[in-house]
Amino acid sequence: MSSRTGFPHRGDRPRPVPERRSAWLEKCELCGTPVASRHGHVVDTGRRGLLCACRACFLLFTESRCGDPRYRAVPERYLWDPDRPVTGIDWAGLGIPASFAFFLRRGAGVAAFHPGPAGPTESLLTLDLWTELSDGHPLLAAAEPEVEAILFHEAECGTDCFLVPIDVCYRLVGAVRRYWTGRDGGPRVREHVGALFEEIRQRAEPLVTGP
Numbered sequence: 001m002s003s004r005t006g007f008p009h010r011g012d013r014p015r016p017v018p019e020r021r022s023a024w025l026e027k028c029e030l031c032g033t034p035v036a037s038r039h040g041h042v043v044d045t046g047r048r049g050l051l052c053a054c055r056a057c058f059l060l061f062t063e064s065r066c067g068d069p070r071y072r073a074v075p076e077r078y079l080w081d082p083d084r085p086v087t088g089i090d091w092a093g094l095g096i097p098a099s100f101a102f103f104l105r106r107g108a109g110v111a112a113f114h115p116g117p118a119g120p121t122e123s124l125l126t127l128d129l130w131t132e133l134s135d136g137h138p139l140l141a142a143a144e145p146e147v148e149a150i151l152f153h154e155a156e157c158g159t160d161c162f163l164v165p166i167d168v169c170y171r172l173v174g175a176v177r178r179y180w181t182g183r184d185g186g187p188r189v190r191e192h193v194g195a196l197f198e199e200i201r202q203r204a205e206p207l208v209t210g211p
């Protein structure tokens with residue numbers, strides 16, 4: 001079963017970002033303190049939304065602190081696994097009718113989101129399928145529920161798979177919603193999504209697993 005979702009949330013709806021904007025336009029959505037244009041985010045697991053956060057609020061809701069469990073700071077790591085890359089067959093097995101999608105563990109299941117002009121379509125994946133794939137690809141199991149996503153991208157040169165902060169997925173969704181034209185998205189959406197994937201590729205570090 002599929003449904004349209006409210007992604008992205010209020011703090012991160014697509015909007016023009018001028019090259020040189022005032023550094024203090026945005027506010028922490030938890031305490032109201034002005035924040036710089038680059039800032040951390042906190043997931044409100046109760047409303048399933050993303051909130052812009054100042055550094056103090058961000059740190060309050062990181063795992064090491066005992067803040068309200070409803071709010072969880074979004075980690076800032078980007079990972080990929082050069083030793084156990086996913087293949088086009090793995091990707092095809094997930095049955096997603098798009099060239100990229102992200103997967104989020106929440107509650108007892110895994111939610112899959114793939115993009116479209118009216119926002120992402122959400123579908124629920126069986127945990128069995130995900131667990132089976134995770135057995136061969138520990139990167140999938142490394143994602144923190146609610147705050148980190150596994151992002152698949154079927155590209156010309158192969159299938160990419162990254163572990164990313166969930167706020168990156170909001171940016172991806174925002175770019176698709178803003179630039180999509182026609183039936184297949186058009187060149188502008190490909191350009192913006194391609195640039196975001198390039199940024200992710202450059203930031204991603206290899207997954208280190210224990211002995």
Ligand SMILES: [Zn+2]
Pocket residue numbers: 028029030031032033053054055056057058
């Ligand atoms: Zn704050």
Ligand SMILES: [Zn+2]
Pocket residue numbers: 011012039040041051052053
């Ligand atoms: Zn924000």
